[in-house]
Amino acid sequence: MRWWSSLIRIGRDGLRIQRAFAAPSSIARAVLAVLLATVLGLLLDDPVAGAMASVGAFICGVGTLVSPLRHPVVNAFGMAAAFSTTAVLGALVHGTTWAFLLLLGVAAFATGLWRTLGVASGIRGCLAVIGLMITADLAPGVHAGLVMAGWIAVGTGLVVVVQLLPPYGPRFAAQRRALGALYRSLAEASVAADPAALGVTAPFTAARQTLDLLPQFSRPAAAALFGLLGEAERIRRALHTVRLTEPAAGNQEALAAAAQVLGTVSRTVASGRGHRSADAAGSLLESWAAALPVRGPRDLAARLRQAEQLARSSTDDRLGDVLEPHAEVPGLYAGTPSVARTARRIRAQLRPQSPIFRHAVRLAVAVVVAEVIGRSIGGWGGLGISAHGFWVALTTMLVLFPEYGHTVARAWGRAAGAVLGGVLAWALSLPHWSPGGLAALSVVLATASFVTLRTGQLMLNLWLTTWIVFLIHHVGGLPGPTAWARAADTVVGAALAVLVFLVWPTWSARRVPGLLAEWLRVQDRLLPELLTGYADVGAADRAAVDALRTRSRQLRGHLTAAVEQSHAEPAEHRCPWSGAQLEQIRTQVSTVAGCATLLGENLPRTPQDTVPELTELVDPLHEHLTALARAAAGAETVAPGALRRAFDSFTARSGLPAGTTDGSGSVTAGRAVALSTATVDAVEALTATIAARHRPRRHAAA
Template identity: 70%
Template sequence: MHWWRSLVAAAREGLRVQRAFSAPWAIARAVLAVLLATLLGLMLNDPSAGAMASIGAYICAMATLLSSLRHRVVNALAMAAAYSGMAVLGALVHGVTWLFLPLLAVAAFTAGMLRTLGVAPSTRACFAVMGLMITGSMSPSVHAGLLMAGWIAVGTALAIAVQLLPPYDPRFAAQRRALAEAYRSLSAVAGTVAAGAVGSTPAAPTAPFIAARQALDLLPQFSRPAAAALFGLLGEAERIRRTLHTVQATAPATDVVADRAGLQAAARVLDAVSRTVASGREHRTATAEWTRLEPWAAASPERSPRDLVARLREAEQLARRSTEGRLGGVLEPHAEIPGLYAGCPTVARTARRVRAQLHPQAPIFRHAVRLAVGVVIAELIGQAIGRWGGLGIPGHGFWVALATMLVLFPEYGQTVARGLGRAAGALLGGLLAWALSLPDWSPTGLAAASVVLASMAFLTRGTGQLMLNLWLTAWIVFLLHRAGALPGPTAWARAADTVVGAALAVLIFLAWPTWSNRRLPDLLAQWLRLQDRLLPQLVTGYASVGAADPAAIDELRARTRQAREQLQAAVRQSHTEPAHHLSPWSTRQLDEISSQVSTVAGCSTLLLEHLPRTPNDTVPELTELADPLHEHLAALARAAAGAETVTPGALRSAYDSFAARSGLPLVAADSDSAAVSQTVALCTRTVDAVEDLTTVIAGRWCTGRARGR
């Protein structure tokens, strides 16, 4: 039953048409590159040259459309060098099977390991591997392969040239887009809270903040002073995120109408900041929004609404500064992210991340090995198909291997969904290409039709594998028809190769799987170990003003956020996997763990937000809580990994004894500062949240009957 449900869910995802048209100017440049390559082939009256140049232009332009943290010209240059270089290498080893296959395996393994850096870098690396395969597998000879590689390089050069055309993005465009997305997520949170009344606590998504941090982290040191306002905006986004969380958790609901109006105004201010940052042009907030915000903040008995208004003012000012020609000179807000602004070399950081995955149990390493083995097997199967009965069409190895490489992902759901979507798209594309091959096309008509089909592939690139591969298959068949006047069965051969490659990718994954269910205990233990370091630092920060180390806390918060994102992504993926028996917790328990992890993370956010600003706000008694928290979280991490058991209630008992011994309730009651009583209540809430998580973790290895409910 689990297998059937997982297959249905993957099929639904793979055949779904996803988001609509986006990035019109980027797509227009990509289409122009293919058009220029096609016109070049027509002018030279050389269909083969036009086809290879079109492929080079298509691949290089497609790489610029992928999610990117660098300038589009830089991406185009890197893709052009990698794709053209691999095409030359493939031509040089053509016919030398004992050398070509090991090179293919190494290149595919490298592309798989780059998944550590994200989907886009890995996909670009797969594009480069395609350059090796297309000349190493499809060219009739070394000389012909070098000619193919030369025309591919011409096509990539055209793709680079069109990236120099307007419209031009503002400076640091990738960083601006990432920051704008973070502010849009804050606006959505404020709007959701306003719509549902104060007291609801939707958590701000972590992914936009991780992406914004990574985007700014890529900037070289010499350009960071010019991007000072952008670093400041990230710091303010972090502050606003914590303040919004505080408003949600602590603001009284005595005047719900005023609370809703104030938060709706905050949402609109955040939206205006987002648009200003993204476009590099100022979008002013209406005066009416501030007239709603400031009276609401002034009337509130809590400090958090006033803090929110002040931080919104600062964010608006920084956004305005980011539109100026010179962005430097706004250095003070960087105190929020001290470790990020100092930074470390990108190459060293990247090498450290990749090296951490270089062991047999790492999911990325297993994915890279699967990819290397799968591509080589697919190449051999494709070559065998061509020798056995390939309808007179050479290069079957390339097409089968290409499908396997682009379908095989680290996750089961993604692999099956992509396999189904790509196979269905190839069959429909083959049908379309067969229908279009029936008329007698002139060279000009063939060129025009191929450009139209390539344009449709660009337009549908973000809608899913089904639509993309429909147009891509039809376009590729037209290119082959132009280059060699191949017969109509070419369409069916390409579709059949794609189906074989997709099926092979799924079988290889199932032969050596990486189930998210199996990884969940280690991911949870990793997050708990980071919390074991973060929470004790936060409670000891209440000993005196400035007792907390901002750089250490910032680094730990960034790492815990990434660990939580990985954990919750694995929980979501586990729901679509058939291997539920590998998880120590049921589906319901996993959802509870994910929810409780978010609750504990929210408590740590509030502890950071309430760190003392004046001597009256300090609670030095809380330093005694650091050791019980450390001992319990360390034991909980070991229990999550299966190394020992843990008893719920131990931390609560230790906290009650500590509170009675130190007189913590009396400290809160006698203090003149409202912040002290809030801090004590927050610590109690944190202990309760950790205990709730302990209760769920202690239920590991539930019975098979309860599993999946």
């Protein structure tokens, strides 16, 4: 019953139509490239040239619209080179079935590994492999296949050319979009009712990744953007301090004013044009910080002023190289070149325990099997294209994802869209079309595909199936009923993708214990390091703390994603905790991370702020977190309360006060004890949830 309800729920998600569109200028460039390719075919009076150039322009255009992180010209050139290369390889192995299947498997495996870099990169890899299938399956011979590959390369070249046309937009557009989204998320979190909203890591990860892609020679001009990333982290920490530790009087109005300032920064950075926040918001923040002479409000007001200044500086590229953002974003401004970093990330997945590696192997096997099945049933009783299985194979490749929910949702949406697209393609094949009418309608259908690219698989595949079937069938002179064969191939490919996933699954719920254990091992190093920092000014290793915070944020992002994806999976027994417990774990992990943030932000800055007694907690905390990590991985059990008893004994023995801060805002023993108490409470709450495993058997960590 749970399997059936899961399929219904995910299927409903797969059929949902979203209101998400690419930038109009990007859509216009992609449409222009397809239009130029179509016109070229008309001028040459060569239907094959026009069709293949249109296919090259279309696939490459889709690659430029899928979450662009690099410069549009770089995206287009990379997509054009990859798609053209695979088309040539497909032509060279045409007629040699074993060589084609071997090459297809290798390419699919590489595409699965490329998924390490993100969903968009994985989809671009799938699009590139389509070129291999087209020329290997559709070409009548090697020579004709090379001719087709040449025209495909011409179409992809047109996409690169149109990226050079105005309007150009602000420099570092992808980085600006990511930073704008980051500051917008901070604005929303600052006024959210749940303090855990400040623990969301995805916007920070996306902003770091996009800035990380910038080549070394262009980073000085983007210095203000790097500085904004550093300020965003400091603003998040200041908001944590205000939300969790400062008096509530006047906080709501001040946080609303902070949200206005953050929204202004977001608009300025994203657009590259200056925007000003209301003067009343700035005045309110200043008066609020002056009325509460403690660190949280003062830090927040100062950081917001700095962010506004950096946002204004980012609108003028000439001011970028006078800043020193490497102090704000350690290790990123002068980081490792992106090629070496990419190779390192992919190399780290080359192990059998990695979900990405398992997905890559599964994808390679599934695509080869789908190609064989497609070739076996390609005729469909005379309605299809006999001995060609690329449609089944490409559907399987585009549907099969590392996650169960995404795979099933895409299967539902893609199959339904293909059926509707087959109906529309069949209807359009009934009348006789002149060459000019055929060209005009193909451009219109391609435009509809570009516009609906991000609205969901249903709408996208409806127009995509209609366009490609209409184009290929008319060029090849195939009868109208063959449109139904393409819909049937899509249904078979989607069903095969789901079946292959179920045969060799990568359940997100099973990843949760391992990710949680790894995150706890990072806390086992971070929290004792922070407590040791209260022994003396400068006792904490700031570089080590920043590195551990970065690793903690990455693991927390992976853990959050795994918990979210596990809710779509049909059986709770795949994880030692129920769905409600997983949500508790996610919230409690964010709470512990927030406590670590506060401990780090309030490290002593003067000898009067030191609390050397806190070092007594290092060993008990280390022992507890070590045991808790093993318990999360299923290696042993852990009983709640041990850390609380050790802490109570410590506070009774030390005689430290339980106050907060003095009038000057310095960190006192009372504040340090309050932060330590909150940390112990958060760890004990997480311990209780981990200990409440709803199944007694042991679960090995991945």
